Amino acid sequence: MSNLSVQTLKQGQNYTARELDNFVSTKDVVVLSNNENQLFTDPEREYKVVHEFEGFFEHSMEDAEKHFRNKKAYVVEKV
Template sequence: MAEYRLSDVEVGKNYKAKELDSFVSTTDVVVLSNNESQLFTEPEREYKVVDTFEGFFEHSSDDGEKYFRNKKTYIVEKV
């Protein structure tokens, strides 16, 4: 899968699931998809990167607090 290795993705561009799989495997990011857990089930399916954020808030079940996680986050949609 080395030929699909991406170091970055761009908003507005389409990528195959196998490319996003490689990106997620080699980069510390979060990817949110509109097709739930099926993002990587069809390697040739294309997804469009529709938005990106520098991080997100997460609720801790340990102490009930909300914490901002400074982790690049991408939203993708099936094409």
């Protein structure tokens, strides 16, 4: 993909770390990667979107409850 201004991620497509960085910087999303904290270390490394979720549950330390967050979440893995 040559367009760095990605507006949406599509399951099954590959994106460079640079494209993902730009996307995350401009959208309110969560990205989970199988290479942990190294997602943005090599801007040209490619990742495939393997799952897309409309939201997720998280535990709140404030009220000790689980809350559903209506926030896009993507799982990517190195290609």
